[in-house]
Amino acid sequence: MIDLEVLEKEVKNNNLKNSYILCGLDEMLIKESIDMIIDKAIDLNFKDLNLVKFDGNNMIFEDFMNACETLPFMSEKKVVVVCRATYLKDKADSQGTKLFSQIEEYIKNTPSHCILIQYVLLNDKRDTLVKNKKIMKFDKSAVLVKADKLRGEKLNRKIMDIFNKHNKNIGKIELKYFADLVPNNFNIIEREIEKLVSYTNGREITRHDIDLLLPNKSENDAFDLVEYISIKKPEKAIDLMNELLHKGENMMLILSLIENQFKKLFMVKVYLQEKKSKEEMIGLLKVPPFICEKLILQSKKFTIQQIQKCMKLCVNAEKSLKSSSIDKKIEMELMIINTVRD
Known part of the structure; x- marks a missing residue:
């Protein structure tokens, strides 16, 4: 297993391998690394003839295998790229599971003329390559690349x-x-x-x-917390809350950020029902276009009734934190757990 820095050195030294699996959170970093391999392996004049890309969400194995087996044109190598190879994730549907088994067997004998590159995006910052049992099965047959965030x-x-x-x-x-x-x-x-x-x-x-x-960093933390709630992963929301507390954030501030995020989502749901355009919503919410896009996407993961329920839970939690002597951390954890209950 290597990181992006080691991959860059190996590619610059013309030390190319037959098979790579890149895994990380930042798709742009991953794509730049893949482009670096492609530029090194294929003559620019014959790039279109020796580069094949597949969408991992709807790939047919026979098409993939034929692309790998076909000889390169006027070149020593051809490159086959599988983008967003969701079949590499631990949880996959029956079609993805079948595709994984086929590729697991095929990759052991990847043709020498073919450089096969697959990449998969992690779910969140707590997810890691080594935790993925499927990808680790390729440790001997492919170069596994951790596409970690730059620091x-x-x-x-x-x-x-x-x-x-x-x-x-x-x-x-x-x-x-x-x-x-x-x-x-x-x-x-x-x-x-x-x-x-x-x-x-x-x-x-x-x-x-x-x-x-720039959007406020606290707003990003609130977005992440609510995102975990939207996908019914309260344990990850609680982990993030504890991380923020460890960094010195105030409990009431965290609750306020969550409540404000739900208020924004409620407004977005109302605006969507009123058929308002994105440009209108940007003006009404007074947020940059990118933030508005994120709010629209996140709002679609909730019904308006679920958002109202979460807002009520935030108000009740605020009253409890202000008026009682109970453990504030436990109260917040219970609030987060209750947001995902039907």
Whole structure:
């Protein structure tokens, strides 16, 4: 098992393997690494003839096998990429389970002319490659790549590269401030940089610009908490709450953030029923377009009755936390558990 940094070194040294499985949270980082392998393995002039991509959600094994078996054209190698290979996840439907068994057997004898690349996205930041028993079965037949989030200077350098790509300078202090505030996801980072570049056209980026355009980090924590509730994983919501408490966040603040998130979701549900456009909702909610998109997607995981119930639970929990001497942490845990009960 290797990480993205080791993969980059091996590819630069022309040390290409026949089979890779990349696993992580950031799809943009994963795709950049795959593009790096493709550019190294295939002549640009014959790329379209020697590159085949499949959607892992609806792939037919026979088509996949034929793509791998077909010889490359005017090239030593061809590349077959399976995007979002959901059959590699621990929980898969019957079709995914069958496809996994077929590929598990086939990958042991991947043709030497073919570089097979599969990637799968993790569910959340607590999920890891080594916990996935299916993927670990490929440890001997493929190179397993942990596509971990970039941190520290690596993250800063990558963000600086994106600013440079947009021909925009940013000071070192402002760069670090931006990196500390923005969610560690390069799809999001790219969009936030584009907004900053457009907003500050012709002048330097300031901290005030970053504060004005970036979503508050606390809002992201609230979104994650409610997201776990929406997929009925209260244990993960409780883990995140404990993580925030460990970082020094106030219990009442956490509850307030959850309650405000449900209020926003309620408003979104109402606006959707009224057939309001996304642009109208952005103005009414006073949030950036990206946040509005996230709210719309999250709201679809609840009925309006479920949101109302969760809002009532938040109000009741607030009363209990303010007026009684009970264990506040237990009260919050019970509230979170009750939000997922029918």
